[in-house]
């Protein structure tokens with residue numbers, strides 16, 4: 001089996017997240033809460049040559065479709081990604097990412113003095129800006145390295 | 154969330170500001186004449202950090218309107234010390250009061266409490282976040298002394314952490330006001346505030362030297378450069394002197410310049426300025442009562 005075949009090998013059902021910006025694959029796994037202990041079969045390709053992007057990453061998760069929350073956060077760190085829902089070895093749906101207006105309960109606020117970092121019964125809420133996100137509680141704007149603020153369970 | 158909580162100055166439109174200031178002027182003219190307006194009203198004071206003046210100013214305001222206060226006391230003596238959440242504390246105290254005032258060290262605390270309580274909530278300062286009632290009394294003072302339109306204002310000092318500055322700058326975008334920001338490089342406006350001002354279409358003009366703009370100013374709003382913000386005492390000493398004003402610094406200013414300061418001051422304004430017509434900071438502090446009377450009157454009225 002050639003390298004090429006290995007990379008594109010088909011899965012029976014699940015999700016293929018393609019055109020992830022090179023270097024972001026592990027962050028994508030973090031968003032999906034995949035740490036190798038949950039039992040899913042996951043394949044990761046990194047730095048794969050791509051006509052459109054130069055290099056790209058790709059993540060395939062078997063037997064799993066993504067929730068809207070997961071898709072929303074993906075759109076923040078991998079805006080060019082395409083999500084292919086696979087059923088019976090075929091692409092059943094193709095989804096392009098759209099930036100949401102806000103993300104709730106997914107990112108943690110980098111401001112230690114923010115009320116969302118105190119022990120209070122409140123979820124984080126971030127408004128999505130053109131070039132970052134902004135905490136609705138303390139107004140802190142996060143532009144770089146959003147993936148570092150993903151609150152993974 | 155109730156729409157009559159006052160969490161941030163950003164909520165306030167020009168009409169909102171003007172209606173509070175007009176009402177405040179009525180109370181200001183004869184503060185003792187309204188003692189039967191809200192005879193049964195109870196205001197809950199939730200101060201999670203000490204602020205004697207803000208608290209006294211709210212107490213005075215509600216008492217002038219005929220009402221009274223309940224006070225959770227100091228944090229040390231309350232159940233907060235036992236680990237109760239702020240959300241729970243607020244939900245208990247709202248059962249005792251017709252409106253709540255909250256001062257808390259965490260940013261966003263007032264917004265969160267506003268999501269849990271059903272009585273009107275006034276944010277009296279949340280960490281480095283917002284302090285909208287201060288902004289209203291600042292605007293009242295500016296309107297009385299210089300007018301809010303066709304205004305050139307310099308805002309000087311710790312612009313990074315000074316929440317009064319952030320709220321004021323935002324509120325001023327409702328008016329025809331030219332805003333100049335004067336601070337050491339390390340204490341410039343934070344990017345979230347610059348973002349908001351740009352969104353509002355306001356010009357953000359930043360300076361490191363007061364001389365550059367002093368002669369054009371109608372109002373100079375001075376804030377404390379906070380020693381504790383500096384990692385290094387020498388660095389503090391270097392900038393502190395540069396951002397203090399005395400009669401000599403004010404030489405090139407217009408005769409009718411209004412000098413303001415949210416107080417307490419340390420050495421930003423020399424005492425020799427106090428006796429001049431420039432000095433407006435004590436008047437500014439006194440304006441807290443009529444302005445808070447106007448706000449409380451509006452909230453309690455809406456509750457009937």
Ligand SMILES: [Zn+2]
Pocket residue numbers: 109110111114115116135136137138139140261
């Ligand atoms: Zn925050």
